[in-house]
Amino acid sequence: MDFSLTEEQEMFRGHIRKMLDKFGGTQVAREMIDQNPQNLKKVYKTLAELGCSGINIPEEYDGMDLEALDLVPTFEEMGRSLVPGLFMETSALAVPILKKYATEEQKQQYLPAIASGEKWISFAALEPFNDFSPAGIHCTLQQKDGQYVLNGTKTLVPEAELADAFLVLVRTNQEDQEDGLSLLLIDKTDALNIEKQSSFDESKHVAKMEFENLVITQEQIIGEVDKGWTQLQEGLLYFNAALSSYIVGAMEQVVHMATEYAKIREQFGQAIGRFQAIKHSIVNMKVNLEIARSLSHYANWVVDTEEFDREAAVYSARTYATEKFIEVSAHNIQIHGGIGFTEEIDCHLYVKRARYYDQYLGSTPFYQEKVVASLGW
Amino acid sequence: MDFSLTEEQEMFRGHIRKMLDKFGGTQVAREMIDQNPQNLKKVYKTLAELGCSGINIPEEYDGMDLEALDLVPTFEEMGRSLVPGLFMETSALAVPILKKYATEEQKQQYLPAIASGEKWISFAALEPFNDFSPAGIHCTLQQKDGQYVLNGTKTLVPEAELADAFLVLVRTNQEDQEDGLSLLLIDKTDALNIEKQSSFDESKHVAKMEFENLVITQEQIIGEVDKGWTQLQEGLLYFNAALSSYIVGAMEQVVHMATEYAKIREQFGQAIGRFQAIKHSIVNMKVNLEIARSLSHYANWVVDTEEFDREAAVYSARTYATEKFIEVSAHNIQIHGGIGFTEEIDCHLYVKRARYYDQYLGSTPFYQEKVVASLGW
Amino acid sequence: MDFSFTKKEEKFRAELRTWLETNLPEGWLEGKRDLPEDLDEYSRVLRAWQNTLYEGGWAAIAWPKEYGGRDASLMEEIIYHQEMVRVKAPPLINYIGIHMVGPTLIDIGTDEQKERYLKNILTGEEIWCQGYSEPGAGSDLTGLKTRAVKDGDRWLINGQKVWTSFGHVADKCFLLTRTSTHPEKKHRGITVFMMDMDQPGVETLPIVQMDGQSEFNEVYMTDAVATDADIVGQVDSGWHVLIALMLHERTGIGAELFTLEKQFNDTVELAQQYKVNGRPLIENPAVRQKLANFYARVRGSLLNYYKNLTTTIKNGQPGAETSIDKLVVTELHQALSAFAVEIQGHQGVLLDKDAVADPKWQHLFLASFGQTIGGGTSEVQRNTIGERVLGLPKDMGR
């Protein structure tokens, strides 16, 4: 047994961190608040040059054919600096789904372009009905006059303005309560009606997309019709494992901020880290971080296996991470005191991202039920 | 507005406390662990002499005709010393039900005897089906050959060996899902099959009662037939208000123990109360105590009014008290360290009683639903 | 125990309520409650509102009648706060003048100072800020480094303050300075000045908060000038002034609690109206349980406040127990606003025009992080409760 990342994986982490440090860490995310994606684009270009975007793509499509675990250092480092954009949506959602369900033509069309960093794919799943379940998906793809047309509204589509294509979850069958959905891949064109939404986490852009009789071809449908929800779950395993890594990286930076501040900030003639109220609060943060990290490493290992706890492990990693991310980032503000409440210090960026991800794609109870059900309890 | 007990009420508290201190505080409860009820009986005799058992009984039945709030000091002081026995079951459950629903004959039979301390009444409601709701009551009263017979099993009947009579909840109607129950008052006789049960909280005795074709007369039925559950809810409002007071008294003693120990116990050259981990833990206990006390005082005031929040206030006071009682009594052990884990120190008596009451007559979610429903949400 | 109000108190409430109905800005009660975004405009509107209050005799009800108040009882103050929360009244721009500076001057100011300042506080002609915190002195005010040095017949003040509320609109500052050094007894040697904000030596910079607001300022003083007449109390005895001032802060936490209660009621309404796939949230058992849990905590804090208030009325001054109120209300504000955002699910992270429910929830959630820090952090409150209510030994370093 060896529960650690390999030397190569750790070395890779070093490259990414150095690169992101050069861009000023959270500076890239802060520039997105000001609607300036220039450095973000450069970061993505560099990530692609480093090979990150091809890590889990088969060699025949110009990738490195590695596993989810090999993406962990990248996601953790991106999380540390809260880098926004579509890396996770592309590499940890679109790629696994394409690999498993797409036709050879679809793979040829997308995988090499993703590996080279030419194509970034966003995810249009959520709708205004506040329910991430088959019942909550009302966007409808219908056959009409011998062609498919799409109607409906998607909300909270991440970084739509930077996307080259969208993975879209739509209803194709009104009868099927358990599924009846399908997955589409729609390239970005001027015909798409995209409207930026005002986001609580201003460094993570979201948009509304309205489809009005948009014509869709058979070739745009990924995998089996009416089985979109089921297929999506497979992709979401990878996505949620990746998300837990991203959050672990973010939490690590939060714990680091709190620890370092507590060492230097003095009140009552003492470094505040000497007070147990502060010290033990940071210790609790650290403990939560380490448990989250262990869950997330295991999740990214198990997702590429067929172990019985594959789903339970991934969803546990996700819920534990999202829940504790909010907690530690809130405590970080408290430990910083007044200055932690200012826009100037990074504390608030983390608490906003934490809230965003906690509410993204299903609540904690939603995933807890999945854990229990997947174990057959 | 005056949110405090009156001088008379506080003076009364003084008498009770002095009396219980004379009996050695928790010593009375500890003797019950050894199956020795002698001092407990003396305490009850003294309580009756002080007039406690007649406080909320009308003058025409030899009582003082006061209100629930006037019982608060007695319950708080009994809780401080964890005095077991049937005071709450009698004064805060049987009496309100008798006053409201009993016939004149029944009142004559029981109320003066309760006021004088001659009769103590236990409560046989729970059954082995783990459900405190109409559906969970399977004990059945049937008419047979022109008389009523009772069959079934009751569990966790408090201090059955000390009871002079039992308030028993039975099913009289198999069709009615919402109620269909009735309340009986059964005097203690040798015919009753009572078996002591092994209790987690050894200072609070419980017993199993098995009824096999026990003959019941019409005169033993309290109030309307098939409306027993509904009528019981009215009685339980008084009982739960009283219980919250009892628990507040117990919590106060727990916070007192923790505070005083933290002042004198030294480790690392300091009184441990100087360490924020200990200090802030005790502060949290104190805050919980004060909130519980405020909720409980209000509950005991509102229960004798017709305010819209009458039920919500009582059930809130109960759940908050039971929940926080466990928390503070567990923290008390931790603050005491090793010695808190011994049988010798009182800490464990409180945590066991806390667990007992938390699981008695319905869980926290059960009462939370009652709060919300009673407010019409 | 008696939860009813006296006839006199109910008359007071009715009088205030009638006055508010007539005098609130037009459309306010109906929901037209937008205040100007532009800072000058905003402060002009609020000064006007304060002057309206003054003219109605409602600006400082707790002040003695001779200084323009009403000699209001504590219960009347409570009713005042309840009513103001009920109508969501515009903020009191001279809060610090009315609730802190005024009462302190009335208590220990010289006759000249009373004459000079009190009426201008009431009318809103002079807005006050407080200069307490510094970059190195947050929870621990004894660490303050802003120095006032006598220079002939004036004092020259140098240093920096942070978290100066209303600093950007204030005319005067109630300023803590160090005038002598006592390494062993750091709370000695502090002097309170009433400093002019409008002078060359004073510069203010807004602090941008994590919720995008700028309610506070940094204030830089470079040879700022004050005179002996501007000193409150005695030189080097500022700590006593601070303590006197804190005793006058009697009912501010009451307003917080009434706001909390209002927000809880709004949360229930949110749960009744917000739908998940067509079904109101309130039908979800987990949501119902959490609402019941909040109900107990919110009611409990409010009742506990009344209990402490009863003690205050009986003793004539608030005890250390009020730290419990501050601790509980701020932590509940935080938990409740997080809950209100969380139950909105994925659309709960949409802001302003895109918010699906009232966009106030997202803002309240962000603002709530400041509450457990400002006015004494939760950690400091816990120390106070531990040491002053429970008598536990004092922490190190003090």
Place this chain on the structure above:
Amino acid sequence: MDFSFTKKEEKFRAELRTWLETNLPEGWLEGKRDLPEDLDEYSRVLRAWQNTLYEGGWAAIAWPKEYGGRDASLMEEIIYHQEMVRVKAPPLINYIGIHMVGPTLIDIGTDEQKERYLKNILTGEEIWCQGYSEPGAGSDLTGLKTRAVKDGDRWLINGQKVWTSFGHVADKCFLLTRTSTHPEKKHRGITVFMMDMDQPGVETLPIVQMDGQSEFNEVYMTDAVATDADIVGQVDSGWHVLIALMLHERTGIGAELFTLEKQFNDTVELAQQYKVNGRPLIENPAVRQKLANFYARVRGSLLNYYKNLTTTIKNGQPGAETSIDKLVVTELHQALSAFAVEIQGHQGVLLDKDAVADPKWQHLFLASFGQTIGGGTSEVQRNTIGERVLGLPKDMGR
């Protein structure tokens, strides 16, 4: 990352499993696991079990082969604990001898000491207890007051120990004493003796715990006697012995974690079997959510333990991170056993013969309160993590 075991490790597991199947007391695997209540009888049975382990070569697998061990790797120790938890093996009566005294003597004992003690530890002929805590020295061992004074060629020991595990059956005590006083450096001047328990100057009294058990003793020493040959390491250098000893306590927490995992699985089974009015608890959504929550925490702690173990294997010795394992596993034990009792509803407070489910839950709940205290309180663990893992400044008083 690789979660599989090597062939050698699997072979080791198979060998142990086969041995256990043959050598466990009769009927043990089938559930006949009652141990005698009478103390003498109890200790006789457990000594016999340890001797069986010794004869099979399974008493102290981590010891070097030359002293009767197997030179087992850390992973093999882990497998050993897993298997012992799996079969609910009888407790190891000489736990302290095997896991603490033996490794310490092997490390820093004299040849005579090794010769004299090691084999008797293995066979269970001499049972050891540890004399650490005193009434005034719990979390802070430097406060110990038990004194050893040289008297001719022997030492006279006076004082009191508490929480001496196995004290009632032990033949020897690994005893911390004060041999000189250093007010500024209190950890100096401590000497470790190996003291005979069977002598006139030593008296033991059982401590009755809140769960009714008596696993620990008070030990009173009145002119108890020891010699120079009984000293471990050097006079006055007991602190170094303690640190050496702690480094040998490599895998005890692993056994705790496997037990936790087992208890979690049992809790799931409880929820599947326990019925509320005929319906299994597992159908209750709130119970399901809590189980999922525990699942994440239990799995997370176990995985985190493996992560720390990997570091230990790479560095050759455990780091301060192991305090995280101790903190997490004891707090989870407490939360989990409380949950298992709570979900049983009103009948959950019935004990022993009247318990509706396995009566172990009520006992585990009570016993769990000792876990966050013994072996270093949670508060001490948090200090260790804060100071040694995160590098935060040291607390006052040390």
